[in-house]
Amino acid sequence: MSTADEIARLVEPTGGRFGEFGGQYVAETLMPAIGELEVAWRAARSDPDFWSEVDALLEDYVGRPSRLYRAARLSAEVGAQVFLKREDLNHTGAHKINNCIGQAVLARRMGKRRLIAETGAGQHGVATATVAALFALPCEIYMGAEDVVRQSLNVERMRLLGATVHPVESGTRTLKDAMNEALRDWVTNVGDTFYLIGSVAGPHPYPWMVRDLQSVIGREAMAQIYAAVGRMPDALVACVGGGSNAAGLFAPFVDDENVKLVGVEAAGDGVETGRHAATLTAGRVGVLHGSKSYVLTHEDDERMGQIAHAHSISAGLDYPGVGPEHAAWKASGRATYLARTDDQALAALERLARTEGILCALETAHAIAALDEVAASVGKDGIIIVGLSGRGDKDMVTVAQRRSTPGQVP
Amino acid sequence: MTARLREAFERAAGEKRAALVAYLTFGDPNVQTSLDVVEAVAKAGADVIELGVPYSDPSADGPSIQRAMERALDRGASLPGALDAVAELRRRGVETPIVLFGYYNPIFVMGVERFAERAHAAGIDAVLTVDLPIDEIAELATPLAAKGVAVIPLVAPTSTPARIARLAPFNAPFVYYISLTGVTGSKAAAPVDPARIQMIRDAAQAPVAVGFGIRTPADAARFAAVADGVVVGTALVDQVAGGDASGAPARVAELVAALSRALGR
Numbered sequence: 001m002s003t004a005d006e007i008a009r010l011v012e013p014t015g016g017r018f019g020e021f022g023g024q025y026v027a028e029t030l031m032p033a034i035g036e037l038e039v040a041w042r043a044a045r046s047d048p049d050f051w052s053e054v055d056a057l058l059e060d061y062v063g064r065p066s067r068l069y070r071a072a073r074l075s076a077e078v079g080a081q082v083f084l085k086r087e088d089l090n091h092t093g094a095h096k097i098n099n100c101i102g103q104a105v106l107a108r109r110m111g112k113r114r115l116i117a118e119t120g121a122g123q124h125g126v127a128t129a130t131v132a133a134l135f136a137l138p139c140e141i142y143m144g145a146e147d148v149v150r151q152s153l154n155v156e157r158m159r160l161l162g163a164t165v166h167p168v169e170s171g172t173r174t175l176k177d178a179m180n181e182a183l184r185d186w187v188t189n190v191g192d193t194f195y196l197i198g199s200v201a202g203p204h205p206y207p208w209m210v211r212d213l214q215s216v217i218g219r220e221a222m223a224q225i226y227a228a229v230g231r232m233p234d235a236l237v238a239c240v241g242g243g244s245n246a247a248g249l250f251a252p253f254v255d256d257e258n259v260k261l262v263g264v265e266a267a268g269d270g271v272e273t274g275r276h277a278a279t280l281t282a283g284r285v286g287v288l289h290g291s292k293s294y295v296l297t298h299e300d301d302e303r304m305g306q307i308a309h310a311h312s313i314s315a316g317l318d319y320p321g322v323g324p325e326h327a328a329w330k331a332s333g334r335a336t337y338l339a340r341t342d343d344q345a346l347a348a349l350e351r352l353a354r355t356e357g358i359l360c361a362l363e364t365a366h367a368i369a370a371l372d373e374v375a376a377s378v379g380k381d382g383i384i385i386v387g388l389s390g391r392g393d394k395d396m397v398t399v400a401q402r403r404s405t406p407g408q409v410p
Numbered sequence: 411m412t413a414r415l416r417e418a419f420e421r422a423a424g425e426k427r428a429a430l431v432a433y434l435t436f437g438d439p440n441v442q443t444s445l446d447v448v449e450a451v452a453k454a455g456a457d458v459i460e461l462g463v464p465y466s467d468p469s470a471d472g473p474s475i476q477r478a479m480e481r482a483l484d485r486g487a488s489l490p491g492a493l494d495a496v497a498e499l500r501r502r503g504v505e506t507p508i509v510l511f512g513y514y515n516p517i518f519v520m521g522v523e524r525f526a527e528r529a530h531a532a533g534i535d536a537v538l539t540v541d542l543p544i545d546e547i548a549e550l551a552t553p554l555a556a557k558g559v560a561v562i563p564l565v566a567p568t569s570t571p572a573r574i575a576r577l578a579p580f581n582a583p584f585v586y587y588i589s590l591t592g593v594t595g596s597k598a599a600a601p602v603d604p605a606r607i608q609m610i611r612d613a614a615q616a617p618v619a620v621g622f623g624i625r626t627p628a629d630a631a632r633f634a635a636v637a638d639g640v641v642v643g644t645a646l647v648d649q650v651a652g653g654d655a656s657g658a659p660a661r662v663a664e665l666v667a668a669l670s671r672a673l674g675r
Contacts, residue, residue, distance in 0.1 A: 023546055024543065024545055024546060025514060025541045025542065025543075025546055026541060026543065027469075027470045027540055027541060027543070027564070027566070028543050028544075028563075028564040028565060028566045028568075028569060028573075028588070029566035029567070029568050029569075029588060029591050029592075030568075031543050031545070031566075031568075031569070031573065032568045032569065032570055032573070033568070170473075170476055170480075171466060171467065171480075176467060177467075179469075180467050180468070180469040183469040183470075184469060184470070184472070184592075184593045187470065187591060187592060187593060188591055188592040188593065189591075190568060190591055191591070284519075285518075286515050286518055286519060287514045287515045287518050287541065288467065288515060289467075289469070290541070292518075295515070297515060297519055298519075299519055301488060301490045301491075302486060302488055302491075303483075303488060304488055304489050304490055304516050304519055304520055305465075305489060305515045305516025305517065305518065305519035305520065306465065306466040306483065306488075306516065307466045307467050307515070
């Protein structure tokens with residue numbers, strides 16, 4: 001089956017929404033631009049020429065398909081058959097590049113001459129700067145001033161790749177503020193600029209488009225698990241910040257109700273402490289960055305509707321919103337969402353390193369941390385695919401500091 | 411309260427001038443002083459007051475209004491506080507129509523029905539939400555209309571004729587035309603094509619106020635020649651921030667008076 005045929009089988013939003021979630025809650029100035037983007041995406045996703053260009057780059061440049069690796073020692077420890085979908089082996093070290101390649105090809109088809117993006121930990125910024133270099137497009141990245149300090153190595157990577165990095169000093173000086181600033185740039189330069197959003201968040205059509213582009217993870221995994229064991233998996237597990245790697249892994253399996261879908265959010269210091277980023281677990285429905293979904297927002301009179309600070313040891317999950325399709329999956333019960341703390345994620349990172357010789361990203365470690373619970377529900381012959389969304393090199397300073405001073409977030 | 415806003419524009423037109431819409435952020439520099447600022451602005455000749463509800467993530471606003479909102483939030487300003495403030499202004503005898511400006515999430519979290527009830531009770535004439543384009547606005551406009559509170563639609567330089575044609579059913583007391591692609595206060599306003607203003611006026615069957623980048627009486631005079639109303643925001647917010655809190659009402663009122671004098675045709 002061609003990629004366009006596979007993509008055509010994925011759920012399309014209705015009226016820009018997944019159930020009641022999604023929509024286009026943006027300034028009027030941007031409405032024509034997202035309308036243009038929606039038309040362009042609808043045409044591209046059914047166009048075999050678009051996919052042959054994307055697929056060739058994914059193969060030759062990114063190094064796809066990524067491996068589906070049977071993690072024997074980890075399987076023995078958790079008591080289930082665990083397979084790791086190795087997005088960490090992609091060029092630039094995470095799943096983010098899948099989406100960036102697709103959007104860059106689309107930007108070129110649309111005649112856009114400039115890329116902008118927001119980034120938290122810097123992984124999406126690096127992936128965007130990478131495709132900008134590949135496509136010879138000028139690129140500007142917005143990054144919270146706090147994250148610029150915390151993730152200085154990724155800032156240097158983006159600059160080496162030719163991008164301009166703008167530290168954002170407003171608000172909490174983190175990812176959500178970077179996204180605000182990218183929206184301000186877009187509203188100002190909407191004619192020639194393509195806003196390359198890094199997750200399944202933002203106004204329609206972004207959640208749909210990014211999920212389609214990331215669905216390569218799940219489409220490959222489905223073929224690979226059939227080749228390996230001859231049947232569908234019992235459960236899929238992936239971490240959820242905005243939720244793009246989870247959505248990409250889950251989407252092709254959604255129709256098969258026998259496959260459990262488990263998203264794992266960041267519980268930070270613990271959901272009960274209020275210092276967390278577990279939006280689906282502990283948030284409520286609201287509107288942020290262009291879509292209606294779950295958000296972390298205050299409800300008391302003094303701060304009613306103000307967006308709350310998110311907290312996680314993992315900068316990539318440190319976001320007070322989540323993609324609207326995840327909200328719909330939660331509402332329908334199709335997917336289950338768990339939350340794991342900073343300490344649990346750190347322990348899981350160490351466990352994966354020790355058992356399999358794989359240093360995963362702190363984001364990914366949240367999914368690993370949920371494996372015991374998921375394994376208990378599928379049994380020792382049950383098959384679990386984990387979205388191993390990224391590698392941990394970027395987190396080594398954080399991990400080293402945390403190991404030397406337990407309980408302290410650097 | 412569509413009538414009171416319509417009357418404000420009709421009165422200005424009768425006096426052969428554009429209406430002055432004055433934007434201020436509730437709670438800046440603090441809650442009490444911001445009430446005094448609004449009262450002074452009403453007395454100084456503003457035809458409509460646009461009162462901004464501070465928000466943690468004002469993604470359509472430039473640095474001046476972002477900082478004003480941060481100051482206001484630091485001083486405990488909130489959506490419920492803004493509704494109480496308007497009620498207090500009405501008790502003080504301020505009759506100027508008030509448009510509540512803001513972002514949708516605080517209203518959504520309060521609940522649109524409850525918000526509509528409280529906005530009506532407080533004496534708010536209309537609501538302008540920057541992140542509710544006409545495609546999404548029904549979920550707020552419908553409950554507000556049931557309480558007699560209007561919504562103010564926005565039109566941008568990028569809005570297509572097809573989108574502008576969709577304004578008719580809103581029965582808006584006025585339409586806010588954004589003069590430039592960008593955020594508030596970012597650069598000097600570009601000249602506006604009178605034919606485009608007329609097209610919006612005809613489509614919406616409502617007066618058109620132009621805003622974004624209008625800072626000085628000279629700017630205001632230029633736009634007064636083509637539009638039914640002129641919105642000034644960042645320049646007033648800068649006056650609030652430009653000295654002692656206690657002097658803010660007088661500083662802002664002085665600029666409002668100068669702007670008001672410049673709007674004759």
